């Protein structure tokens with residue numbers, strides 16, 4: 001009985017297609033990390049990531065292939081991230097990553113690893129033809145301070161404007177959102 005309700009609680013925080021955290025689950029993870037950071041001056045990093053021309057994948061190869069891309073993306077992200085990191089699906093093909101303890105000077109290398117792993121994703125359409133993918137995004141390092149409050153929505157809005165810039169610059173790039 002207890003097991004069942006634990007499982008129900010987990011499902012309520014999970015995106016059923018990809019197994020990533022849904023917006024609610026990711027919000028919880030963010031709150032937890034923010035509070036921990038405030039107590040311990042603990043740095044963490046956030047990455048916003050959006051697949052490029054995903055609508056075209058659905059239109060050209062079908063929704064089934066599009067779904068496969070999303071599932072493969074999450075599997076791929078998990079394989080290059082730490083087990084303590086979080087992957088949240090914020091909407092269609094937009095994902096956020098939360099990396100506890102990721103030092104600012106390591107962040108660009110982590111993002112490059114993510115970008116390369118996306119290039120190397122091995123997804124095929126129903127005719128077994130490869131479907132190459134790229135993503136655009138932005139990233140920032142956060143050190144919570146006592147008496148400060150930074151909502152997840154504010155961080156996402158901030159990252160979103162840089163992500164938009166990456167799209168406008170021609171996609172397949174990640175931009176630092178440090179100010």
Ligand SMILES: Nc1nc2c(ncn2[C@@H]2O[C@H](COP(=O)(O)OP(=O)(O)OP(=O)(O)O)[C@@H](O)[C@H]2O)c(=O)[nH]1
Nearest residue numbers: 050051052053054055056058063066067092093167
């Ligand atoms: N297969 C599949 N498609 C989805 C899902 N959720 C959202 N989408 C599709 O994702 C597409 C997103 O399209 P856009 O927002 O135009 O983005 P885009 O084509 O990636 O263009 P850029 O972001 O500008 O590179 C839409 O066609 C949505 O229908 C899903 O769960 N599965």
